[in-house]
Amino acid sequence: MLYLLFLPAGIVFAAFFIVPLGQLFLIGASGRDGWAAYAAILTNRNYLHSLVSTTLLSAAVTAATLLISGIAGVFLTRNRFAGWSALVAALTLPLAFPGVVIGFMVIMLGGRQGLVGDIALRLTGEHLVFAYTMTGLFVGYVYFSIPRTILTVMAAAEKLDPRIEEAARSLGAGPLRVVRDVIVPALKPALLSAGAICFATSMGAFGTAFTLATRINVLPVTIYGVFTEQANIAVAAALSFVLGILTWGVLAAARTAAGSTVAAAG
Amino acid sequence: MRQRGVSFWLLLGFTLFVCAFLIVPVVMSMLAGVTVNYQTGISSGFTLRWVAQVWEGYSDTIFRSIGIALACLACTLVLGVPAAYALSRAQSGFARAIEELLVMPVAIPGLATAMALIVTYNTLGNFRTSWTFILVGHVLFTLPFMVRSVLAVLSVIDLKTLEEGAASLGASFRQRFFTVVLPNCRPGILAGSLMVVTLSMGEFNMTWLLHTPLTKTLPVGLADAYASLRLEVGSAYTLVFFVMIVPLLIGMQMLARR
Amino acid sequence: MSPLGIRLERCAKTFPDGTRALDPLDLEIRAGETLVFLGPSGCGKTTTLRIIAGLEAPDAGGRVLFDGEDVTQVPIENRNVGLVFQSYALFPNMDVRGNVGYGLRIRGVSAAERSARVDEMLAMMRIEALADRRIDQLSGGQRQRVALARALAVRPRALLLDEPLTALDAKLRDTLRVDIDALLRRLGVTSIYVTHDQAEAMALGDRIVVMDHGRVAQVGAPRDVYYTPATAFVADFIGTMNRLQGRVENGQFVTGAGAEMLFRPESVRLAEDGPIAGTVAAAFFLGDHTRIFVDCSGRQVIVESTERREFARGAPIRLSIDAASVMTLKDTP
Numbered sequence: 001m002l003y004l005l006f007l008p009a010g011i012v013f014a015a016f017f018i019v020p021l022g023q024l025f026l027i028g029a030s031g032r033d034g035w036a037a038y039a040a041i042l043t044n045r046n047y048l049h050s051l052v053s054t055t056l057l058s059a060a061v062t063a064a065t066l067l068i069s070g071i072a073g074v075f076l077t078r079n080r081f082a083g084w085s086a087l088v089a090a091l092t093l094p095l096a097f098p099g100v101v102i103g104f105m106v107i108m109l110g111g112r113q114g115l116v117g118d119i120a121l122r123l124t125g126e127h128l129v130f131a132y133t134m135t136g137l138f139v140g141y142v143y144f145s146i147p148r149t150i151l152t153v154m155a156a157a158e159k160l161d162p163r164i165e166e167a168a169r170s171l172g173a174g175p176l177r178v179v180r181d182v183i184v185p186a187l188k189p190a191l192l193s194a195g196a197i198c199f200a201t202s203m204g205a206f207g208t209a210f211t212l213a214t215r216i217n218v219l220p221v222t223i224y225g226v227f228t229e230q231a232n233i234a235v236a237a238a239l240s241f242v243l244g245i246l247t248w249g250v251l252a253a254a255r256t257a258a259g260s261t262v263a264a265a266g
Numbered sequence: 267m268r269q270r271g272v273s274f275w276l277l278l279g280f281t282l283f284v285c286a287f288l289i290v291p292v293v294m295s296m297l298a299g300v301t302v303n304y305q306t307g308i309s310s311g312f313t314l315r316w317v318a319q320v321w322e323g324y325s326d327t328i329f330r331s332i333g334i335a336l337a338c339l340a341c342t343l344v345l346g347v348p349a350a351y352a353l354s355r356a357q358s359g360f361a362r363a364i365e366e367l368l369v370m371p372v373a374i375p376g377l378a379t380a381m382a383l384i385v386t387y388n389t390l391g392n393f394r395t396s397w398t399f400i401l402v403g404h405v406l407f408t409l410p411f412m413v414r415s416v417l418a419v420l421s422v423i424d425l426k427t428l429e430e431g432a433a434s435l436g437a438s439f440r441q442r443f444f445t446v447v448l449p450n451c452r453p454g455i456l457a458g459s460l461m462v463v464t465l466s467m468g469e470f471n472m473t474w475l476l477h478t479p480l481t482k483t484l485p486v487g488l489a490d491a492y493a494s495l496r497l498e499v500g501s502a503y504t505l506v507f508f509v510m511i512v513p514l515l516i517g518m519q520m521l522a523r524r
Numbered sequence: 525m526s527p528l529g530i531r532l533e534r535c536a537k538t539f540p541d542g543t544r545a546l547d548p549l550d551l552e553i554r555a556g557e558t559l560v561f562l563g564p565s566g567c568g569k570t571t572t573l574r575i576i577a578g579l580e581a582p583d584a585g586g587r588v589l590f591d592g593e594d595v596t597q598v599p600i601e602n603r604n605v606g607l608v609f610q611s612y613a614l615f616p617n618m619d620v621r622g623n624v625g626y627g628l629r630i631r632g633v634s635a636a637e638r639s640a641r642v643d644e645m646l647a648m649m650r651i652e653a654l655a656d657r658r659i660d661q662l663s664g665g666q667r668q669r670v671a672l673a674r675a676l677a678v679r680p681r682a683l684l685l686d687e688p689l690t691a692l693d694a695k696l697r698d699t700l701r702v703d704i705d706a707l708l709r710r711l712g713v714t715s716i717y718v719t720h721d722q723a724e725a726m727a728l729g730d731r732i733v734v735m736d737h738g739r740v741a742q743v744g745a746p747r748d749v750y751y752t753p754a755t756a757f758v759a760d761f762i763g764t765m766n767r768l769q770g771r772v773e774n775g776q777f778v779t780g781a782g783a784e785m786l787f788r789p790e791s792v793r794l795a796e797d798g799p800i801a802g803t804v805a806a807a808f809f810l811g812d813h814t815r816i817f818v819d820c821s822g823r824q825v826i827v828e829s830t831e832r833r834e835f836a837r838g839a840p841i842r843l844s845i846d847a848a849s850v851m852t853l854k855d856t857p
Contacts, residue, residue: 182615
């Protein structure tokens with residue numbers, strides 16, 4: 001009986017996901033180099049460079065986001081004040097913005113007429129434009145990562161047992177010590193899963209880099225270029241399949257490390 | 267014991283700064299959409315002509331996005347709610363495997379999913395060029411969110427006992443599903459629905475590859491506008507997007523607070 | 525380290541939402557004594573403990589003094605008090621050794637010295653075998669011992685225990701109660717113990733503070749509180765209290781006209797020729813004694829009998845009450 005209830009979803013899934021993925025895998029090997037195309041991400045210099053930059057960028061974004069969300073998230077869980085709800089609402093607003101809009105936000109901040117540029121001009125005399133560089137991409141990725149991670153952090157922080165912190169304090173631990181010995185270890189599963197999602201999403205993000213165009217070379221943009229400009233479907237297929245395995249692998253690893261189901265965001 | 271010490275104000279300042287980082291660009295772009303001349307600034311006056319221009323050129327994308335989002339919602343409800351129910355009753359090993367599978371379209375980049383769909387269905391011309399092609403991608407991406415949302419509610423209430431109670435009073439499976447299971451899932455369905463519609467309206471990565479010039483959605487149109495038209499028009503277009511999506515986001519947050 | 529004397533002056537507590545948890549309290553806690561705060565939930569006993577610990581600040585005007593020194597503004601990190609919680613609050617990310625040695629680590633004690641002290645504590649609590657276990661592998665009773673070891677490792681000036689036995693099952697509670705009593709006597713450290721279990725309070729306390737709705741109802745040694753309760757609340761909360769209308773006549777207690785008299789079940793004897801007549805409403809065989817509910821003069825009296833006979837419902841019965849142990853209260857209703 002239960003299987004009947006699964007059937008509609010199962011059919012849709014099989015037809016539109018499982019089979020296409022299998023097809024993608026096969027197409028990846030149908031090109032000029034055959035199965036060697038799957039190693040191209042490591043053997044081809046351009047692709048390898050793209051992979052490395054994307055990985056480094058994603059790692060940096062994850063570190064920055066976890067730090068920011070960790071601090072703000074725990075603070076918000078512990079303190080209530082006038083305007084609290086508005087603040088939380090504002091922090092989680094960009095949750096559904098497409099990469100295009102994020103890219104636009106970065107241009108607003110760091111483009112040729114950007115806010116940061118204006119402020120920098122007034123303070124230092126130098127006009128700062130960062131939107132179209134790796135920095136701009138970094139800012140954009142952090143922009144869409146904060147709302148997702150902060151919700152996870154806040155949910156976990158709410159479950160912290162205040163008694164354990166009081167016990168640590170009764171034994172003489174000052175506030176920083178309490179953060180290090182009690183709060184961070186307790187938040188570890190949440191930080192791990194939020195960090196994994198952040199990393200995986202950054203690796204696969206396309207819209208933001210696409211909007212900021214120019215010569216930022218992240219993997220999804222590279223793949224897109226191979227697909228549209230070079231019309232090399234096989235290599236594009238192989239590369240995107242490898243990228244898919246990579247992001248899925250990161251999330252799966254974090255899931256086993258954190259123990260429970262990881263809430264994948266959009 | 268802790269009064270509002272220095273650390274409180276420092277942390278508050280930090281949080282406010284982060285908030286400003288997120289909100290200020292939004293406000294700026296909303297303003298740019300109704301300013302006569304962005305370069306001159308607000309002093310050049312307000313106008314709705316950019317919004318009008320967007321409407322003239324891109325109203326079809328707006329309707330298409332809404333249509334796809336609603337169709338996506340319908341699909342995920344029909345596919346997802348029964349699946350969530352089945353998962354809540356299934357054995358843990360099997361249930362975990364299915365959940366892993368369902369989550370895959372979210373775990374892998376939209377780009378990859380879109381490419382997989384393209385290489386498989388490229389030959390089916392009618393399907394490939396219809397809006398349903400985009401719909402398929404959206405459903406794959408949003409289904410796990412509906413399932414998870416409903417499943418979260420189901421795992422908290424003891425559904426099995428409720429159903430056994432209903433069965434002992436004579437209700438058939440069909441009756442139980444519609445009178446006991448569904449009403450109790452309502453908060454999960456509601457939260458899931460808002461999530462699905464919001465995600466569908468904002469989906470870009472997959473849609474950019476899946477679309478054709480005749481099946482553009484709002485985010486796709488937006489990318490077009492940024493590339494080809496002046497900043498004010500792109501901003502006005504973004505403004506329209508915000509006006510559509512912000513109420514949904516607020517709705518989701520209000521549900522979460524309850 | 526000589527034991528600590530604590531004094532509370534005019535300590536009250538009102539929470540931000542307006543609830544008055546504690547009315548102004550003046551209390552002297554003698555060095556080395558075990559003082560038990562006893563009362564139902566919401567009576568303010570835990571609030572008082574937290575004020576002494578430094579986790580809550582008393583309302584303006586309240587002072588907390590350790591050996592005459594005003595520590596009201598001193599945060600808990602610097603008060604050097606040992607705290608044991610009902611839920612143990614052990615650190616899940618450290619093993620038993622790590623937990624017990626945490627306070628020493630904070631104080632910068634050398635690893636060798638720390639290890640020795642941890643071993644000493646584990647031996648004192650008889651949990652040497654658990655040294656390297658993780659917290660989630662321990663039972664409730666074991667966790668409680670670890671919590672005690674952790675609090676005592678740093679040689680605190682006072683030991684504060686917040687319902688430490690409430691989360692354990694009855695048998696374990698009895699065993700641990702004996703252990704804790706022996707421990708506190710041996711250490712001689714000033715101890716403040718919070719509980720809602722009056723048997724625990726009587727067993728462990730040198731003095732008991734009975735609290736009700738944020739106020740102190742009575743302070744005294746267990747015998748004083750039991751035999752001469754100051755208020756109706758204390759009389760009813762500690763042990764069981766019977767009430768009958770009557771007076772003492774010819775050395776015997778007789779029912780009828782008179783004042784409201786209070787007496788404990790152990791003051792009642794079953795006597796064939798007793799002056800008080802009643803019928804058995806219910807009788808519960810509890811193993812070492814039978815608890816009998818007797819209807820007399822329209823009220824119910826609880827009697828405990830160690831006789832081996834059975835008591836049938838509705839059977840007539842006669843009671844004799846020891847006149848010397850009957851008491852009145854000035855403010856009985």
